[in-house]
Amino acid sequence: MGASAESEVHQLVAVLGVGVVDDADQPVLCADDLGLTRGDGCFDATRIVTDADGTSLIDHLETHLDRFARSAAGLEIPFDTDAWRSLVADATAAWTQPGEAVLRVMLTRGREATPGAPVTGLLTIASIHESALAGRAGISVATLDRGHAADMFTEVSWLLGGIKTLSYAVNVAAGREAKRRGVDDALFISSDGFALEGPRAALLWRTGDRLATTPIDGTGILASITQAVVFERAAAQGVSVSYELITVDDLVRSDGAWFLSSGRLVAPILQLDDVQLASDPSYTERVWGWATGTGNSSLP
């Protein structure tokens, strides 16, 4: 499965049109690939859980492939769903490391030196760091200005709102800024004061019996699959769910807030800047149950 012996992280690499490669440490991308030189491509990622026998289950694979295809369409990069489905099947069969891992698919426009060349497609599976899972117990978050108004992303397709591109340097830099401020994560705020999303997570908050998240239209945020799953299952249990813009002041007065993402799944936000947020562990258990589809499950 190509895991590197020296590395603590088990990893598998597969190439679209080729299959699983023998050695995950083997280079697979040319120096002029536009995914590298311009961040000109897209990706998607989900959780894969493998049991002691090496049998794996992938969270919401088809929904992630749908979003991946939409990202590719937004970038006008050809997309072959069947080829990706086949590559995922090969990779999953080859992956036997028990535990939670992230399955990531990446698509680039291909090589700059050979116009009309085929796209580049890569898949990786890598065990999730313990540190990433620690956030499930609770995180502290700093608000960071994202620089644009909350209604900016209307009819500005070139700004690539809602597209999960490989150009994530700002998201990574926001994570560094959070560390610099001594907190775990960041929450992007629009220039007019509304909460948007985390660099790698969607925002969920509760007011009484109502759950809400940031609307996608206009804000440029990514459509979160974990949030959609939580909304669907919560609504099925009669919980009111809605898409709203919320100011930081109102978020601080809410009855609880969470970051939702495909790997860590649910991370309760315990502190926002210098303010402690309301936190109800039993409600976090409900959110965890909706995210994982395990109904009455407890936190791990």
Added chain:
Amino acid sequence: MGASAESEVHQLVAVLGVGVVDDADQPVLCADDLGLTRGDGCFDATRIVTDADGTSLIDHLETHLDRFARSAAGLEIPFDTDAWRSLVADATAAWTQPGEAVLRVMLTRGREATPGAPVTGLLTIASIHESALAGRAGISVATLDRGHAADMFTEVSWLLGGIKTLSYAVNVAAGREAKRRGVDDALFISSDGFALEGPRAALLWRTGDRLATTPIDGTGILASITQAVVFERAAAQGVSVSYELITVDDLVRSDGAWFLSSGRLVAPILQLDDVQLASDPSYTERVWGWATGTGNSSLP
């Protein structure tokens, strides 16, 4: 020199810490390199001109290495100037294809699977497409909203203003939008109506005997080396130069505008959206002379 036989584009690839590779079509980057997976790295590029004997001259190498080092510092990625200088020397010695080419250096944070691993450094030299040079005769440009105010990039280091990151997907998408509108290039406009820069070029305009460009502070635009060179040489000839914010309306009323960049160097903007701009070929010759340091040179 590793040029691909099938490709029309001559190309050379070199790897930091390794040197020039035998085959430019050989993969050099791992699937989990953060330069690919997150666009988490920086680059710089300049022109290299090679004569019939295979001797090359690089435009402003030290200035580009300085800016490259500043980009790395902004991303907190270690930078070894001597190692880069040595790699550039090796690559230049190996490159003998006569004509104009782009020398590009790229630095990434390294591999995700091996925290603490060394950074990844790559260098490419590739002949410039004829189509890219065609812009020297004049281009049509569409204005595109960049989504943020012109004074946004103050004390928001995580937005990476002025850093030439590998996360260029929006810049590439702006180029696609320009093509969609039937024009050659794009000019980013701030949400409050000021001209910023092109996706891959700085803006220069003339009003009478004065030259001006967009200020860097607050706007988040890249410090253009070609613009700095033009300002220095123009000022040495007594031309007044300044950094100013200009609205699109005022730009349309100017006495001429140009895009400046390290490869194409000087491209007169003949049309902005639906409006013909003033254009004086003799002044474009002066700008070309300042950009190339060839005093009285004519356009190629």
